[in-house]
Amino acid sequence: MPRPKRKAAVPTRSSDADSSARPEPKKPRGNQFNRIDQLFESYVNKTLGLIDPEGIEALCNDVNVNHTDVRMLIFAWKMKAEKQGYFSKDEWRRGLKCLGADTRPKLKKAIEGLDKELKVPECFEDFYSYAFQYCLTEEKQRSVDIETICELLNIVLKSEFPNQVNLLVEYLKVQNDYRALNMDQWRSFYRFFKEVDFHDLENYDSSQAWTVIIDNFVEWLKEKEKN
Amino acid sequence: MERKTIDLEQGWDYMQKGITKLKKILRETHDEFMLRELEQRWITHKVMVRWLSRFFHYLPPLNGVGLTCFRDLVYMEVRANARKGVITLIDKEREGEQIDRSLLKNVVDMFVEMDKYEEDFEVQMLEDTANYYKSKATKWIEVDSCPDYMLKAEECLRRERERVTHYLHSSTEQKLVEKVQHELLVTHANQLLDGVRALLRDDKVEDLSRMYRLYQKIPKGLDPVENVFKQHITAEGTALVQQAEEASSLVRKFIELHDKYMTYVNDCFINHTLFHKALKEAFEVFCNKNVAGSSSAELLATFCDNILKKGGSDEAIEETLEKVVKLLAYISDKDLYAEFYRKKLARRLLFDRSANEDHEKCILTKLKQQCGGQFTSKMEGMVMDLTLARDNQMKFEEYLQDNTHVIDLSVTVLTTGFWPSYKSSDLNLPVEMVKCVEVFKEFYETKTKHRKLTWIYSLGTCHIIGKFEPKTIELVVSTYQAAALLLFNSADKLSYSEIMMQLNLTHEDVVRLLHSLSRAKYKILSKEPNTTTIWPNDTFEFNYKFTDKMRRIKIPLPPVDERKKVIEDVDKDRRYAIDAAIVRIMKSSKVLGHQQLVLECVQQLGRMFKPDIKAIKKRIEDLITRDYLERDQENPNTFKYLA
Numbered sequence: 001m002p003r004p005k006r007k008a009a010v011p012t013r014s015s016d017a018d019s020s021a022r023p024e025p026k027k028p029r030g031n032q033f034n035r036i037d038q039l040f041e042s043y044v045n046k047t048l049g050l051i052d053p054e055g056i057e058a059l060c061n062d063v064n065v066n067h068t069d070v071r072m073l074i075f076a077w078k079m080k081a082e083k084q085g086y087f088s089k090d091e092w093r094r095g096l097k098c099l100g101a102d103t104r105p106k107l108k109k110a111i112e113g114l115d116k117e118l119k120v121p122e123c124f125e126d127f128y129s130y131a132f133q134y135c136l137t138e139e140k141q142r143s144v145d146i147e148t149i150c151e152l153l154n155i156v157l158k159s160e161f162p163n164q165v166n167l168l169v170e171y172l173k174v175q176n177d178y179r180a181l182n183m184d185q186w187r188s189f190y191r192f193f194k195e196v197d198f199h200d201l202e203n204y205d206s207s208q209a210w211t212v213i214i215d216n217f218v219e220w221l222k223e224k225e226k227n
Numbered sequence: 228m229e230r231k232t233i234d235l236e237q238g239w240d241y242m243q244k245g246i247t248k249l250k251k252i253l254r255e256t257h258d259e260f261m262l263r264e265l266e267q268r269w270i271t272h273k274v275m276v277r278w279l280s281r282f283f284h285y286l287p288p289l290n291g292v293g294l295t296c297f298r299d300l301v302y303m304e305v306r307a308n309a310r311k312g313v314i315t316l317i318d319k320e321r322e323g324e325q326i327d328r329s330l331l332k333n334v335v336d337m338f339v340e341m342d343k344y345e346e347d348f349e350v351q352m353l354e355d356t357a358n359y360y361k362s363k364a365t366k367w368i369e370v371d372s373c374p375d376y377m378l379k380a381e382e383c384l385r386r387e388r389e390r391v392t393h394y395l396h397s398s399t400e401q402k403l404v405e406k407v408q409h410e411l412l413v414t415h416a417n418q419l420l421d422g423v424r425a426l427l428r429d430d431k432v433e434d435l436s437r438m439y440r441l442y443q444k445i446p447k448g449l450d451p452v453e454n455v456f457k458q459h460i461t462a463e464g465t466a467l468v469q470q471a472e473e474a475s476s477l478v479r480k481f482i483e484l485h486d487k488y489m490t491y492v493n494d495c496f497i498n499h500t501l502f503h504k505a506l507k508e509a510f511e512v513f514c515n516k517n518v519a520g521s522s523s524a525e526l527l528a529t530f531c532d533n534i535l536k537k538g539g540s541d542e543a544i545e546e547t548l549e550k551v552v553k554l555l556a557y558i559s560d561k562d563l564y565a566e567f568y569r570k571k572l573a574r575r576l577l578f579d580r581s582a583n584e585d586h587e588k589c590i591l592t593k594l595k596q597q598c599g600g601q602f603t604s605k606m607e608g609m610v611m612d613l614t615l616a617r618d619n620q621m622k623f624e625e626y627l628q629d630n631t632h633v634i635d636l637s638v639t640v641l642t643t644g645f646w647p648s649y650k651s652s653d654l655n656l657p658v659e660m661v662k663c664v665e666v667f668k669e670f671y672e673t674k675t676k677h678r679k680l681t682w683i684y685s686l687g688t689c690h691i692i693g694k695f696e697p698k699t700i701e702l703v704v705s706t707y708q709a710a711a712l713l714l715f716n717s718a719d720k721l722s723y724s725e726i727m728m729q730l731n732l733t734h735e736d737v738v739r740l741l742h743s744l745s746r747a748k749y750k751i752l753s754k755e756p757n758t759t760t761i762w763p764n765d766t767f768e769f770n771y772k773f774t775d776k777m778r779r780i781k782i783p784l785p786p787v788d789e790r791k792k793v794i795e796d797v798d799k800d801r802r803y804a805i806d807a808a809i810v811r812i813m814k815s816s817k818v819l820g821h822q823q824l825v826l827e828c829v830q831q832l833g834r835m836f837k838p839d840i841k842a843i844k845k846r847i848e849d850l851i852t853r854d855y856l857e858r859d860q861e862n863p864n865t866f867k868y869l870a
Contacts, residue, residue: 142852182852191863209821209864212844 035102040092051087063108070155071114077130078117084134115159125190131156132186143180146172153189161193171217178213185211192217201225235286238279245275246300254304259330262312265305266333272297298341306347309334313348314355317390321359332394344396352399353406356387360410368415373422374434380411381437408445420451427459435495449501456496457505460488464513471518478530482550485510510557524560525790527551528567531590535575538582545589552593559837562800565602566793570647572606574786576613577639577686584610599834608645616640626670636663640671640680648796654684654706655731657713684710685736693751697774702751705784707732707740712751715769722766735787741767743784749775751782801836805846808832810855813868821864 043055051059060067079095081087087095096102099110118124131152135144144152150169158165168189178185188211196204201222206215249268276293313334320326338344360383367376387407391400412419419438426434442448464484471477488506496502514523521529531551534544558564575581587610595603616639627633656664664682671680687706691713692699704712710730714721721729727737738761745752745767746759752767808831812824819827825843832838847866850856859865 182848184848184851184858187858188863207822207825207840209858209866212841212848215841215844 036093036096037089039096039102039104039107040089048086049089051092053085056085056087062104063111065111068155070159071111073131073134073155074114074117074127075111076134077127078114080130081134084137128156128190129183129187132183143182144186145180146178149181149186157190157193164193164198167198167221168217171220175213175216175220177216181213185213188214235283238282242275242279242296243300245271246296249301250304258312258315259327261308262316262330262334265309265337266330268301269297269337270333272301294340302337302341302343306338306341306343309337310348310351314352317352318355318359320390321386328393335394335396339396349396349399349402352395353402356403357406357410360407361414364411364415368418373419373426374431374437376419376422377434377437377441380441383407383411384441404444408441412441412445412448416448416451420455423452423455424459427456432491432495435491439496439499443499449499453501453505456491456502457509460484460506460509461512464509465516468513468516468518477518478526478551478554481510481514481554482547485550485554507557510554511559514554514557515559521790522560522563523558524564525567525793527555527558528564528571531568532571532575535586535590536580536582538586541585544583544586548586548590548593552590552597555594556597560797561598561602562804562835563793563797565606565835566647566797566800567789569606569609570789570793572609573647573686576609578688602835605645608642612641612645613639622674623667623670626673627666633663633666634659636660636667638667641683649683649685651681651683652685652736653731654710655729656684657710659713660706660710693773695773696771698778700773700775700777701779703779703781704744705740707736708744708782708784711740711744715752715767720766720768723761723763726767737761739787740784741765743782747782749773749780749782801838801842802846804832804835805838805843806850809843809846809850813856813866817868818859819866820862821866824866 040051043051043059045052045055056067056072060072065071075095076084076087078098079087079091081091081095096107099107101107101110118127132144135148135152136142150172153165153169192210192214198221201218204210204218206218245268249264272293279293313331316326316331335344335348338348341347363383367379371379384404384407387403388400391397391403395403423435423438425431426438438452439449442452464481467477467480467484471480485506492498492502492506516523518526531548534547534551538544555561555564572587575587581587591603591606591610594606619640620637623636623638668680671678684706689704689706689709691702691704691709693702693712702712707730711726714726714729718725723737723741726741727734730737732740741752741754741761744750745754746761751770751773753770754761755766755768805828808828809824812827812831813819824847825840828843829838847856851858854869856866857869859867
């Protein structure tokens with residue numbers, strides 16, 4: 001049986017070991033390179049060689065964005081950060097190069113405007129999947145617990161689908177069938193919000209390939225409407 | 228006689244004069260008389276032409292010219308009236324009057340020779356026929372009962388066919404019959420179908436046969452009849468289910484119902500596949516309904532169990548088993564039936580309740596034929612184990628000959644995979660039995676090494692001698708009951724908790740066995756207080772005074788309700804089966820749409836059970852989590868196999 005495609009492993013110090021897994025961003029020219037690295041050093045945990053949660057907290061203070069803000073998640077996405085709460089040097093370089101920021105003020109401005117990055121649907125889908133992936137903290141972990149899912153839904157989808165997210169979160173909290181969900185089920189939520197009109201549930205066809213939790217959710221919605 | 232010669236001109240002249248005279252006559256006469264004249268003249272004309280041809284044989288053939296002549300000069304004028312005349316006579320005959328059939332035949336023949344049969348005669352005749360029967364049908368349908376109406380319809384069709392042979396052209400038959408059928412049978416089909424319901428209800432076999440015969444010739448004519456047939460059977464079957472109070476009578480009633488309507492299919496409906504299908508679909512509807520909490524699968528298994536315990540003549544048993552297996556074909560949860568059957572078979576075999584080994588083998592053969600080898604392989608294994616056990620027991624008894632310190636013991640070794648799973652218990656065996664078990668273990672090891680024996684005492688039987696004051700009685704009890712009773716060899720009075728502790732059984736088991744010994748038919752133990760339910764505070768005493776007219780009595784221990792466990796086990800097996808099917812299908816297809824996957828799944832598993840879509844979806848979900856499949860991101864309704 002194949003192993004899960006993405007391993008949530010602790011990132012290594014050096015960049016060489018990872019070079020086969022991800023395409024190396026083009027090495028920025030001289031000074032820019034140094035400034036980005038210097039910024040990294042200003043937050044890094046010296047023993048680990050990584051930016052740890054404390055460092056991230058400091059960063060959040062500097063850019064004036066809460067660490068639970070969706071923009072920090074987008075930032076992590078831009079970096080393709082593998083482990084929640086930690087940024088490696090490569091990831092940092094990648095992220096800042098992407099944002100075109102090499103000084104603290106530039107970084108602050110870039111992070112503040114990150115929510116606009118998601119306007120393009122293909123980007124959003126990629127980010128949406130990433131958000132789930134980011135919550136898989138243990139090796140071989142395939143599902144995320146319901147509570148975290150609910151938080152994630154609020155962070156990631158609430159701005160676009162406020163009513164739907166509220167209803168779904170309500171349902172997830174009362175149902176007993178699932179205590180954790182996998183990536184496929186996570187993805188089905190977004191697809192469902194996009195494709196199905198909550199006012200037109202009669203046309204919903206449970207014999208199609210919708211996930212069982214969505215089928216159950218629709219049944220629950222229909223019951224709710226009756227009462 | 229003087230020879231008269233005529234020349235061509237003269238001959239021709241005669242003919243024309245004759246024709247003119249004919250025309251005059253035809254204009255002035257009507258109906259039948261007209262037809263007679265026409266017939267006469269037509270016959271004469273034909274004769275004339277024939278003679279002329281002979282006289283003037285050296286000329287090019289005159290037939291064509293003769294006919295043309297007749298057609299142009301006579302036929303064209305006369306045809307409308309001739310047609311009307313014929314049709315009138317036909318209608319008269321329909322009303323029952325006698326008519327001159329040869330007259331009609333000749334006149335019709337004229338139309339044929341004129342090569343105008345269809346356009347000048349047939350079309351009108353058919354239309355008239357349609358109108359005639361339309362009005363008849365309208366009248367009859369109001370007045371006549373369904374059977375009477377059909378009798379009339381059948382008769383009309385017969386007469387019309389006869390009509391064709393007597394004086395119409397054979398090519399008309401098909402069209403004529405279609406017209407009549409349409410007016411009599413198709414237009415009023417709905418009303419007649421209401422009649423079918425009554426016929427079925429009143430078992431009017433003859434009339435149903437007629438209905439079949441009549442509608443069979445009409446394209447798709449049988450479809451509504453089949454539908455009514457199916458609905459009727461479904462209603463009767465469903466009523467049986469709703470009124471049923473207990474299992475065995477219901478299965479018998481199903482069998483009777485099936486026999487009854489199979490006769491209809493064979494006799495009235497001449498074995499037509501459409502009606503076989505109707506019967507099958509009807510049974511599939513109500514044979515899968517639950518009765519008083521039990522599924523039909525369980526009911527059927529219980530029915531088989533009862534038959535095989537009771538026994539009977541070989542023929543009677545074989546016949547009943549044959550019918551039962553046929554019913555099984557209609558049940559969708561065949562795997563559930565198999566599991567119940569297996570559980571009950573185990574009890575029959577182990578407690579020696581089976582009436583006849585041949586009967587057991589008989590039903591297994593039939594089940595195998597219908598459901599395949601895999602269905603019966605475990606059951607066959609069970610029966611085989613018993614046969615082997617007998618041989619083994621003989622060898623064990625030989626082995627025991629040297630060892631007289633052991634009580635009589637017979638052991639049946641069961642092959643784990645074949646038999647239902649049983650909990651092994653930690654029963655504290657009475658001392659007397661412990662030694663036997665040890666001896667058997669030694670014996671078994673001499674024959675087969677490296678096998679683990681797990682003792683299932685809950686399935687054992689013991690014969691105990693009860694030395695009661697009035698008289699000694701042999702008690703045939705289960706091992707659990709025996710273990711409890713033997714405790715009283717060393718104590719007069721025991722409390723519930725003492726018993727439980729010494730036996731090392733669960734509350735459930737202790738309550739059951741104490742109940743069977745103190746509160747059931749035979750009260751071997753007396754209980755204090757003397758209430759019906761067994762409570763942890765009760766105390767028990769050996770009932771010295773017990774007696775019965777028999778010398779040996781059986782004290783059964785009622786089995787635990789196995790229904791829940793069976794359903795659990797079957798559900799588990801189904802999950803595995805669905806998983807296996809999905810993986811198999813995806814492995815060969817590599818990429819498959821959801822709808823198609825579900826369809827193939829249901830098809831593959833259909834022999835054993837009908838998986839519901841939700842169950843399949845859940846398994847797909849699980850397989851995605853386990854990385855057997857993934858959803859195609861471009862087409863979320865499609866899945867891909869992950870090698």
